[in-house]
Amino acid sequence: MAEFPRKQGKRHEEDVLSSAVNFLLANARLVLGVGGAAVLGIATLAVKRLIDRATSPPDEDDAKADATSLEDSWKDLSLLKATPRVHSRSLPPALSQPVLLPAPSLFAPEGPAGADPQPSQLTSPGPLCLTFQEKLLAFERDHVSIPVSHVALAKQLAGDIALELQAYLQRKFPELPFGALVPGGPLYDGLQAGAADHVRLLVPLMLEPGLWSLMPGMDTVARDPRCWAVRRTQLEFCPRGRSPWDRFLVGGYLSSRVLLELFRKALAASVNWPAIGSLLGCLIRPSVATDELLLEVQHERQELTVAVLLAITSADTEQRLLAWPREGLAGNFWLQDLYAAEAARLQALDERDGGTRRRLLLLLCGVCQGHPVLRRLSWCHLAQVVLRLGEEEVGWAEAALGERFLQAVELLIGSLEQASLPCHFNPGVNLLDSLRPEEIDSIGYALYFGLQAPEGLLWVGPGRQHVF
Known part of the structure; x- marks a missing residue:
């Protein structure tokens, strides 16, 4: 019987926190716009869950509800498309400073509630001065290229x-x-x-x-x-x-x-x-x-x-x-x-403008094969994304490789949301038909958070084996 008052007190604290969050988001929309407020809302939700895990014993029903609502959030592409590029250009100077919030990990398992963080979890795996482009090229050199x-x-x-x-x-x-x-x-x-x-x-x-x-x-x-x-x-x-x-x-x-x-x-x-x-x-x-x-x-x-x-x-x-x-x-x-036609088309497009489409495909394959969820995406799936993006009249020099990588992830998320990835040479074929709905949801969920913190997609751990 002592459990009921504890749950009742917990609900009261959650109501107070929810009221504060709603007030914060209501005012944030006036300044940040809808896209910025969405990012702030997701980040605030992540912080709230971290506080709940650290201060309260786990509640099975609440945990299931939180997981369901968070997994469904990747499907709202209107939030997604505003997140990567609406930072310092559209915000006042006081609000354009980076907000240091703990990003959800894409790979590392969570420890028990209330456990002290290990020193390895508090240190960055690489130099903070590197840009995403530089990290992407380092990942290509160390984990994609085959001797x-x-x-x-x-x-x-x-x-x-x-x-x-x-x-x-x-x-x-x-x-x-x-x-x-x-x-x-x-x-x-x-x-x-x-x-x-x-x-x-x-x-x-x-x-x-x-x-x-x-x-x-x-x-x-x-x-x-x-x-x-x-x-x-x-x-x-x-x-x-x-x-x-x-x-x-x-x-x-x-x-x-x-x-x-x-x-x-x-x-x-x-x-x-x-x-x-x-x-x-x-x-x-x-x-x-x-x-x-x-x-x-x-x-x-x-x-x-x-x-x-x-x-x-x-x-x-x-x-x-x-x-x-x-x-x-x-x-x-x-x-x-259609493999021969797809490979020939990628080569022809790169030879036309000295582009990096094939390198982008290799990077996407390298990222997905080392991810426990994204490995369900095959070479064929990723090639369709690069072919569709590669036909666009955009810059394909090496300096734009990082931007093209993020565009490919964004395009893939859009396809997953619609559960439709047409074959480039046979549009009547939907290549996502080979995946179950729950697999599509889990892949989209992982890519959604990967787009918020792209460096997390380049994570390398014990699960990644560079066989060649």
Whole structure:
């Protein structure tokens, strides 16, 4: 029964504090404007919660309510867009001085309530005189750039694995016409930060001209703009059985699902990876924890993951299609691969004006891969943001890299708020459809606070591993 008076007293103190906050914000709007008052309100709320944690035992119901209201606040972009750039230019001299408020940490776990702060929490991790641009370039140098020797070793391992796998396919499936296996991907195009992305090992399927045609996914029962169907044609003149690929037909279409299952069994059970790894001086293991065809490679100096991708290339439509694990009606169809077009467009834009778009993409990948929440954003998500921003007529010199970084974060937050990130070369595809609503909320929440304190996004701790 003693708990009730304590809660009642706590509510009374909160009412008094809330009245003071409301009075402060009401007067702040007259001077700071709506955007400045919003920032002050968020900062005041953060201070209030820190005081509550330090002076009161935790209350489970209140904590849940606070967490819910704070997570919902990132979605209000009208507050966001006013925060980074409405400081000293629009405020009177007396109000334009920086307010030293404790910023919420993006990474460090909170200690128990009432615990004394450790000395390491009170000291800045870097020199206070560095600008965000300088910190960003230092982060790029220390945690994004991959040593040339490591890139060369990764390419050598991927190339050797490609040769060994191709020899196995010729022995195991001599009747199936596979093309030359080609390793590629961001690592080969200078677009990989650390080990964030897999080395792509394309296994081309050589289809007979005139016996196959490609159909857009929107013209099929799947109604999926990202997919294509590979239909068997000329059955009246060349009946089933004339093509070695006919054994993989489902309903008159070449099934990516059946081919994936064949390769998964072969890679997991038939290929002698211990012998191949011993020959190449590394350890190779097929990954069984994912539906993708992945090979985990461990060398004494580095690690990498090789993604084996079954590919169809059409000379008529200039399309590259990949066998990709999908559910539902699109399970037998093929996924449109736009990586080559995206990488080529970024390179062309940078060559046109000597820009830093590809460096910006590397920085975003480096930041996201080391963050426990942002790592859900893949290379593909971040490339769309850079492509959309890169088409704008703005400065792309190195001196503007920090500003472009913040603009990319702001653009990404806007896309998350709308739950819409259209594909640059296929606007009908929403790349955020692969994320659950709660994942979108947590990513937006982390980026929202990252935009308030950008240096926090460059945090480096035990969770970040620079594998390459």
